[in-house]
Amino acid sequence: MRQRAQKIFDKLGYRKIMLVAILLTGLILYAALVESVQGNTYDINLFQLSSETIRSEKTVEDPIKTELEKQRLAEEVAPSYQFIDEIAANQVALIESLFGYILDAKAAPENDKEQRSPDAMISHLREDLRLMETSENGLRLTDDMLRSLLALPDDSLLTVQQQLEALMETYLSEPVRTEEVARIRTEIEQDIRRNEQFPDNVVQAAVTIGRFGIIPNELVNEELTASQVEQVRNSVEPTRILQGQVLVQEGQVVDREVYRQLELAGMTEEQLDYKPLLGLFIFVLVAMGLLLAVMSRSKTESERKKTTELLVVAAVIGISLALMKLLYAVGGNFDFVIAFIFPTALAGMIVRLLAGERAAVYVTILISAAAGIMLQSSYSASLQIDVALYILFGGLAAIYLIEQDGGRGRLLQISLAVALVNMLFVAIYLLIGQTQYSWSEIGFYFTAALVSGLLSGALAIGLLPFFESAFGLLSTMRLIELSNPNHPLLKKILMETPGTYHHSLMVANLADASCEAIGANGLLARVGCYYHDIGKTKQPQFFIENQVNIGNPHDRLPPEKSRDIILAHGFQGAQMLKKHKMPQEIVDVAAQHHGTSLLKFFYYKAKENNPDLEEASFRYRGPKPQTKEIAIICIADSLEAAVRSMKEPTSEKIKKLVDAIVEDKLKDGQFEECDISLKELKTVKAVMCETLNGIFHSRIEYPKETN
Known part of the structure; x- marks a missing residue:
């Protein structure tokens, strides 16, 4: 399976695989959330009974009701009036003109009997009064009224004029509105009839003139009134259909108004709102x-491993979304916010252990946002911020509590800490919220927080082996388990090759310290060292560290036979580790820790008998170290054996030996296929010298006690 995956990787390349993985993850995320943002639609027909109670899933404006409300308030606005004091003077001027026309008609020459006849004067007067008669009020003086006015002496006519003008000024000095005109005209008529200054024969004419003179002098200011109406209309708050508002009760007839509101809320099947889909995209x-x-900014240098980490992240996102879908499906059956049961730290734990802290933080943020969209408890398709924060806090707590040397037991402890963080958030949620909760609800939420934390750890522990197996990853927890001395293979090394076991421990100390100094994986190097020489268990007596109280069997064998036995231990060890389904990284350490080094002792011994002997036949089959960790193990393995054989090792001797071994391997090209730099090799040499000096330090000779 892994070989097939490796072929696919080599064929497509890192960038294409990463882009495809990102695209598929995005499609999965979109498909999982699209139902949550779309909202519900209903098969509703006019004038039929509703099969269920339907509430609005969003707040929308009702433009028709808003306009009706604006019209109602606009109609209630009182008109703004403006008093025009010039109207009184204008009306007085009209009366003055009227009597001027009468006087003009009376002023016809005395010898002109035709012009001074009453009919002629009335006719002439009609011509002068035509504009007044056709005006808006319309002065309606009959011929009899005109005849009575023409019959008055000039001084009496002047008195009538003055009385009418005085009355006009009196009544029009106060505001008169249109609706008050009839009342004021009645009052002025009564005043005229009571006034003795008016001769009886002209009272009716005076009344008609008086009523004609009364017009509105306080008029509506159309511009100001229109401005006030517009202001009132603009001040009207839009009428809205509120989120959660019941639009139709179960069994209620869906009339036109109900159907219109359902359409406004976008809840009929004929409607499809593209805005949420665009927002989700x-x-x-x-x-x-x-x-x-x-x-892309992962600290992992291997493109293959970066791709693997991305696939792990995609798988974790998929699993988290599947759990959310499950909660979303059953959430409608509960009165509580069932989302609080979601394992908040699951994604963060797995990604932290398999892909690093940075990726784990981002995945936790992404999962919390997705949960906020999907696990809503309201009627609207919006972000549920309390659920999002709940998952975010729990996930981040787990990420920053996990340590590199944490095992499965430690993971359970972290789960309890996450449960505590969850419960603290629930306390915040219950205290800040304005809702009153019953004791049963409070109990449920705290229990859900505890279950969420414990479930996170349990699922993480259960899923980690599947991730490690499926993606060929080696987690910190797995390495810690492999370092347990009770592991069957380690017990086999200890029981069958105790010298090799001690040698492996010494190499592990050197490699671990050196890897940590240059930022490589020290734990991987240590565990790899424990197993790197397991091939020696096939024929332990042929390796010098296991030759205790026995002769060296190589003394009795030809160098070619000894060569075959020694060179085989790396390949045999790799095969044994594969058989026991050990991680590939550990298998690689066994196969590569000697690279293609030359087995010098037996090569030169064999060359004494055959000068034409090919050097390649006495080299390990390799491959050369492919990683920094294996390169360091390669140095540490050779160095530990060499220092152990030294007599009276000193700091200077150790330094020279370290320099010689590293130089020899560099010249032999053993580090050509890994990315370790000369600067890092310099650091490695310094750390190994320091570590070996600590192991082989000179002991202080204490003076002997004297009696």
Whole structure:
């Protein structure tokens, strides 16, 4: 399976695989969340009974009701009036003109009998009064009224004029509105009839003139009124259909108004709102872009491992979304926010252990945002911020509590800590919220927080082996388990090759310290050292560290036979580790820790008998070290054996030996296929010298006690 995956990787390349993985992850995320953002639609027909109670899933404006409310308030606005004091003077001027026309008609020459006849004067007067008669009020003086006015002496006519003008000024000095005109005209008529200054024969004419003179002098200011109406209309708050508002009760007839409101809320099957879909697309686009950036900046240098980490992240996101879907499906059957049972730290734990802290933090943020969208408890398709924060806090707590040397037992302890963080958040949620909760609800939420934490650890422990097996990853927990002395293979090395076991421990100390100094994986190097010489258990007596109280069997064998036995231990060890399904990284240490080094002792011994002997036949089959860790193990393995054989090792001797071994391997090209630098090799040499000096330090000779 892994070989097939490796072929696919080699064929497509790192970038294509990463882009495909990002694309598939984005599609999965979009498909999982699309139902949550779309909202519900209903098969509703006019004038039929509703099969269920339907509530609005969002708040929308009702434009028709808003307009009706604006019209109602606009109609209630009182008109703004403006008093025009010039109207009184204008009306007085009209009366003055009227009597001027009468006087003009009376002023016809005395010898002109035709012009001074009453009919002629009335006719002439009609011509002058035509504009007044056709005006808006319309002065309606009959011929009899005109005849009575023409019959008055000039001084009496002047008195009538003055009385009418005085009354006009009196009544029009106060505001008169249109609706008050009839009342004021009645009052002025009564005043005229009571006034003795008016001769009886002209009272009716005076009344008609008086009523004609009364017009509105306080008029509506159309511009100001329109401005006030507009202001009132603009001040009207839009009428809204509120989120959660019941639009139709179960069994209620769906009339036109109900159907219109359902359409406004976008809840009929004929409607499809593309805005949430576009918003979700942008969310997924941004999320996947950030994921690509996070994974591209991973500290992992191997492109293959970067791809593997991305696949792990994608799988964790998929599993988390599947759990959310399950909670989403059953959430409607509960009165509580069932989302609090979601294992908040599951994604963070797995990604932290298998892909690093940076990726784990981002995945936790992404999962919390996705949960906020999917695990809503309200009627609207919006972000549920309390659920998002709940998962975010729990996930981050787990990420920053996990340590490199944490095992499965430690993971359970972290689960309890996550449960505590969850319960603290639940306390915040219950205290900040304005809702009153019953004791049963409070108990449920705290229990859900505890279950969430414990479930996170349990699922992480259960899923980690599957991830390690499926993706060929070696987690910190797995390495710690492999370092347990009770492991069957380690017990086999200890029981059958105790010298090799001690040698492995010494090499492990050297390699671990050196790897940590240059930022490589010290734990991987240590555990790899424990198993690197397991091939020696096939024929332990042929390796010098196991030759206790026995002769060296190589003394009795030809160098070619000894060569075959020694060179085989790396390959045989790798085969044994594969048989026991050990991680590939550990198998690689066994196969590569000698690289293609030359077995010098037996080569030169064999060359004494055959000068034409080919050097390649006495080299390990390799391959050469492919990683920094194995390169360091290669140095530490040779160095430990060499220092152990030294007599009276000193700091200077150790330093020269370290320099010689590293120089020899460099010249032999053993580090050509890994990315260890000369600067890092310099650091490695310094650390190994320091470590060996600590092991082989000179002991102080204490004076003997005297009696």
